[in-house]
Amino acid sequence: MGGTTTKIGLFSSEGKLMDKKEIPTRVAMGRKSVFQDIAACIRTLTQDHGAALSDCSVGMGVPGPIDETGYADVMVNLDMYDFYPGKELSELLEGIPVKAANDANVAALGEMWQGGGRGYKSLLFVTLGTGVGGGIILNEKILHGAHGLGGEIGHIWVNPDEPETCNCGGHGCLDQMASATGIVRNAKRFMAKAEKPSALEKFDNLTAKDVFDAAKAGDEVAEKTVDYCMGFLGKNIADVTYVIDPEVVVIGGGLSKAGQYLLDVVYNHYKRYPKLKKCLSDFRLAQLGGDAGMYGAARLALEEK
Amino acid sequence: MGGTTTKIGLFSSEGKLMDKKEIPTRVAMGRKSVFQDIAACIRTLTQDHGAALSDCSVGMGVPGPIDETGYADVMVNLDMYDFYPGKELSELLEGIPVKAANDANVAALGEMWQGGGRGYKSLLFVTLGTGVGGGIILNEKILHGAHGLGGEIGHIWVNPDEPETCNCGGHGCLDQMASATGIVRNAKRFMAKAEKPSALEKFDNLTAKDVFDAAKAGDEVAEKTVDYCMGFLGKNIADVTYVIDPEVVVIGGGLSKAGQYLLDVVYNHYKRYPKLKKCLSDFRLAQLGGDAGMYGAARLALEEK
Incomplete structure (x- = not known):
């Protein structure tokens, strides 16, 4: 998630990038809308590839500090405060596992894995x-x-x-x-x-x-x-x-x-x-x-x- | 292990300190002697308490950097170089598990655990x-x-x-x-x-x-x-x-x-x-x-x- 756009990728369980989309992050619409947009995009991506949502798990990178429990105190660029981003997205996706971490930290993990x-x-x-x-x-x-x-x-x-x-x-x-x-x-x-x-x-x-x-x-x-x-x-x-x-x-x-x-x-x-x-x-x-x-x-x- | 003395403690598997001894680290006698002294002291401590050596495992803190494989490049104060302290001690103790780490690092672990x-x-x-x-x-x-x-x-x-x-x-x-x-x-x-x-x-x-x-x-x-x-x-x-x-x-x-x-x-x-x-x-x-x-x-x- 970025302050301007959010990139969403569908990966196989072997870690192959199968498809990706980029959607605007509509910060002005508020947190609920932003998360609904993301959830809708994830549904579309999985449907496009014939994947069952219940077979999926989601990881997300957010622009702000996240502690080990998944709590976000403040994301200035998104005007979002005091919540659990992973939990918020999971609730919009029938409770499938969603884990959130700081964006620089997930980028580090990505570079270790495939970069x-x-x-x-x-x-x-x-x-x-x-x-x-x-x-x-x-x-x-x-x-x-x-x-x-x-x-x-x-x-x-x-x-x-x-x-x-x-x-x-x-x-x-x-x-x-x-x-x-x-x-x-x-x-x-x-x-x-x-x-x-x-x-x-x-x-x-x-x-x-x-x-x-x-x-x-x-x-x-x-x-x-x-x-x-x-x-x-x-x-x-x-x-x-x-x-x-x-x-x-x-x-x-x-x-x-x-x-x-x-x-x-x-x-x-x-x-x-x-x-x-x-x-x-x-x-x-x-x-x-x-x-x-x-x-x-x-x-x-x-x-x- | 310190440059002057080495402290050796016998702990129960619940982590209770049952006994301890302090022996001189005879650096001038060379690495083999120093490790034999330590092994002998460990044998005495276990025998004193009726513990079978084969039931024991050993941890050690050494004055120098140890990498994740247990390798020590240099311990200036002990005049010891280029070896695996844990492996060296294990060989003198019938192959029971011995894990070595840097002394400040084990002290940190001790303070977390009981301090x-x-x-x-x-x-x-x-x-x-x-x-x-x-x-x-x-x-x-x-x-x-x-x-x-x-x-x-x-x-x-x-x-x-x-x-x-x-x-x-x-x-x-x-x-x-x-x-x-x-x-x-x-x-x-x-x-x-x-x-x-x-x-x-x-x-x-x-x-x-x-x-x-x-x-x-x-x-x-x-x-x-x-x-x-x-x-x-x-x-x-x-x-x-x-x-x-x-x-x-x-x-x-x-x-x-x-x-x-x-x-x-x-x-x-x-x-x-x-x-x-x-x-x-x-x-x-x-x-x-x-x-x-x-x-x-x-x-x-x-x-x-």
Whole structure:
């Protein structure tokens, strides 16, 4: 479930994606309508493929923290509060099992199962998009956390020198440094301070992609920006390694389209920490793009069967 | 197993401590002798209580990283390298099950089972002693990590301004700030800069306990030191909460004798992070002291039965 659209996939019990649909998330209509839309789409998908609803189980990824009991306190983007999303959907689907988890967490599970983390059992997944999200898989299971905060690395304070306030109310969150927004903001700062001209000056609406492209082409300001911003991410991943020591780190989200270049910059910062020398995690790019959550939700559903 | 002595406890299968012994760890005699000493002590303990060795299983905590397969790469304090401690001990005990884990990790498990974390299933355990150690329990199991690094929070770099080098080769590790050594070092720095006299000046061999005692009595330099050093710990625990979101944080080790005062200082720093507002973990003092590892090892042995 996203704030704009919801993607719904039908998977075989072997985990093959058989069909998928994307429907608008009609947030303004209220929670009941949104869930009815989803339930109706699930019915259509199963009927189209001759599957009995009673043979199915459902997994869902939602944009907000979910604790281990399936409780959602707040989903700002959906204007939904204080309820159990899995239970709500199950009641509209004749009581079949529905398990909900945080969207970044199900995406992590999807990448482990069928994406960049295939073959690994423990994984840190980092999404670099408008914000920075994270999900952790240990022994092939999502680490939800006692309050649904597991893997929420985007709001760890990494830069005490950041003057702006983060949307969470903090200062210097990883989200402010390593997100697309953070990269653009920092590129503008480096441009303002630069003594040489930069290829970035020609953009009216500078994007993170422009910065990465210019960095790859050797533009000094762009290189500095990427190195500075991704330095915080590399350090943060090192910190997380000291906590959960994952087999692999998978990097996804829009920025991961910068590919191996991005991965190398982050890895070079990450590996600087002496204690990690013999304990380095593998680094991989995500492979499932916007479908990662759907795959992970399916895997979650299979756990319930 | 410690670098000086090894504690060995006999537990009933219900988890009751029936007897315990402490033997010297004769590191200079080499690995084989050390393990033979331990095996002999286990035989004596079981015989003393009329237990058949074949009915027993063994858990052990060792001073070094152990990965999920039970492999130990290096235990500096024991001068032992590249082996499987559990397998080694099992071979001396007619092949009964022996499971080894890192000492801080088994202590964490012990505190969850019978100590400060009783009643909780997920826990961050922090030991504040000569160094800073950590262990993580999720769903009542140790988080070993892919390379045995799980919960090794002591070497996360928390203070870029620290001029001295840590024994790990890093700079500004949590270990350098929140350990007994770190507190004494920082107290001396604050004393040197202080404009007012401090009660700490009278000590020839200043200890962390002296600093805590003086802080509790209202000495300004001591208060500043505790607040400064424990500020790094509180921030670090907040960071870890964003990663694993534990139900409870248990603080042990020699410094935890400062009791509720210490807990309050750390908690006040910890709770400053906005995103945590509704997700605060409980804070507890450890209760098992130096026996925590023995309890956790017993719990580990019970998992094997």
